[in-house]
Amino acid sequence: MSGILITFCVLAFITVLTAFLTIFSRNPIHSAIYLVICFFSIAGHYFLLNSQFLAVVHIIVYSGAIMILFLFTIMLMNLNERHEVHRPRITRLGAIVSFVLVCVVLIAIFINSKPIVGEYDATGEDFQSINVLGKILLNEYMVPFEFASILLLVAMIGTVLLSKKEKLKK
Amino acid sequence: MENVLNHIGIENYIFLSVVLFCVGIFGVLYRRNAIIVFMSIEIMLNAVNLLFVAFSTYHQDAQGQVFVFFSMAVAAAEVAVGLAILVSIFRNLGSISIDNLKNLKG
Numbered sequence: 001m002s003g004i005l006i007t008f009c010v011l012a013f014i015t016v017l018t019a020f021l022t023i024f025s026r027n028p029i030h031s032a033i034y035l036v037i038c039f040f041s042i043a044g045h046y047f048l049l050n051s052q053f054l055a056v057v058h059i060i061v062y063s064g065a066i067m068i069l070f071l072f073t074i075m076l077m078n079l080n081e082r083h084e085v086h087r088p089r090i091t092r093l094g095a096i097v098s099f100v101l102v103c104v105v106l107i108a109i110f111i112n113s114k115p116i117v118g119e120y121d122a123t124g125e126d127f128q129s130i131n132v133l134g135k136i137l138l139n140e141y142m143v144p145f146e147f148a149s150i151l152l153l154v155a156m157i158g159t160v161l162l163s164k165k166e167k168l169k170k
Numbered sequence: 171m172e173n174v175l176n177h178i179g180i181e182n183y184i185f186l187s188v189v190l191f192c193v194g195i196f197g198v199l200y201r202r203n204a205i206i207v208f209m210s211i212e213i214m215l216n217a218v219n220l221l222f223v224a225f226s227t228y229h230q231d232a233q234g235q236v237f238v239f240f241s242m243a244v245a246a247a248e249v250a251v252g253l254a255i256l257v258s259i260f261r262n263l264g265s266i267s268i269d270n271l272k273n274l275k276g
Contacts, residue, residue, distance in 0.1 A: 004177040023197040049227045073253045095199035103192040127232045148243040155247035162254035
């Protein structure tokens with residue numbers, strides 16, 4: 001076992017474990033904290049795949065922006081265990097059964113499909129530094145990039161409109 | 171430059187993504203709290219993003235990473251709008267259990 005493989009295994013274990021803890025913990029704030037750890041470990045996977053820029057953007061966007069949004073919403077609603085309603089047992093059992101089934105079927109498909117074996121060629125060509133990504137993003141993907149900015153603007157306006165308090169109508 | 175996939179193998183990334191995606195599905199089915207359902211959706215999005223990056227490394231091509239950027243932008247917009255909807259639901263109903271949202275049911 002090489003060091004990289006051990007790192008991958010540890011990171012994967014943390015990712016899956018914290019994802020499960022996110023779902024199972026009663027308190028929504030604990031869920032949010034576990035989700036932050038999960039996102040950090042996914043950023044670690046990106047670092048492992050040598051795409052540093054994406055890892056940094058992932059930390060900024062997910063662990064920074066999105067999780068702060070989640071935490072603020074949870075605090076705004078003042079949620080805790082009291083609000084927790086349990087699903088009936090049959091529904092939970094169904095969820096567990098469907099999870100196991102989907103997992104087994106998908107993994108069996110990927111095991112039985114033609115496995116990708118052999119060496120992966122590394123041409124040494126630089127394809128994931130900020131330099132190359134920026135050039136691709138602003139040359140080939142110029143139009144989708146602008147559309148993404150329009151999407152973010154529309155989402156911002158929509159959020160402000162949605163969360164404004166409605167005046168009571170008579 | 172050495173390819174990291176020589177040490178790990180693309181299959182392991184595929185399996186990790188599948189398991190993570192299934193955990194997301196499980197969360198959507200298992201919990202009633204709408205915020206946790208949202209978090210599960212985020213986990214699913216991240217599983218797909220991880221697979222995109224792994225295959226981008228596999229093919230030595232930057233396009234997968236560019237796609238991940240766009241998916242992150244869409245995820246950010248989606249979370250902002252979704253949480254605003256949740257806040258207004260909470261204001262009107264006093265809870266965010268998804269079982270209360272049956273008004274459109276005929």
